[in-house]
Amino acid sequence: MPEATVPIELVESPEGSGAAIVLVHEIFGRSQYMRTRARDLAALGYTVALPQLYWRIGADAVDENGDDSLERGVAMMRQVDWQQAVDDVRLVIASLRREPRTGGRVALVGFCFGGGLAYAALQGAADGERADALVSYYGSALPNLVDGEAVTVPSLHHFGDADAYLTSDAVEHICEVVQHNGAEVKLWQGAGHAFDNPAPQFHHAQASDAAWEATVEWLRTHYPA
Structure with missing residues (x-):
């Protein structure tokens, strides 16, 4: 694959080809959890493609199971230049479009920080x-994004109804837009923020399993490999 400037970990399908997905990581970076989802x-x-979006600050990942993992993840995220990170995601998309094995097709899957970043990468691209x-x-x-330029590509959004980071009013407005x-x-009922992350302080097993099943079915319908 042609190298984009941003470092990329490429995980191939069993067939060695297939439509591309850029997996945009959460605040903990390219953690083992993100690599598992890849x-x-x-x-x-x-x-x-799992890009290393903290590369400009010389970082890659934080262990989500550490006592200070949340503080360290937030600290790394705050060092990131948002627009540069958006541009990095777009660079990866453009690189994958030129790759014969993808058929020129590229989608985004993002979690937490990455879910917002993926949305922003579509606005004005x-x-x-x-x-x-x-x-x-x-x-x-x-x-901070949904009242800007509309994102009209096929999309699926997951939220927990017990999210302590995104207020119920914020989620309601996002969903409406x-x-x-x-x-x-x-x-997803009873699920908090980052409910798919397997770390004990975040994980909601029922919501995680159900949301992943819904994601797989949605991809098969709207973005088949």
Whole structure:
């Protein structure tokens, strides 16, 4: 694969080809959890790129199980230049579009920080840098984004109804806007923010399993490999 400037970990499908997915990581970076999700997506037949979006600050990942993991993750995220990170995601999209094994097709899947970043990467993107579809899990920046340029590619958004980071009013407004633009929304009962992350302080097993099943089915319908 042609190298984009941003470092990329590429996880290939069993067939060695398939439509691309850029997996945009949460605040903990390219953690083992994100690498597991990359393999999960590749097993479905996709060519998965996991970019190192903290590369400009000389970092890669934080262990989510550490006592100070949340503080360290937030500290790294705050060092990131948002627009440069958006541009890095777009650069990866453009690189994957030129890759024969992807058939020129690229989608975004993002979690938390990455869910908002993926959404922002679609707003105002040039044709060659615009993804074909989006799955966003509890995008943390969405309250500051959804009233901007509409995102009209097929998209799926997941939220927990017990999210302590995104208020219920914020989630309600996000859902109203994205559904108006054609998105599908899933609201998971009893789940908090980052409910898909397997670390004990975040994980909601029932919501995680159900949301992943819904994601797989949505991808098969709206963005088949």
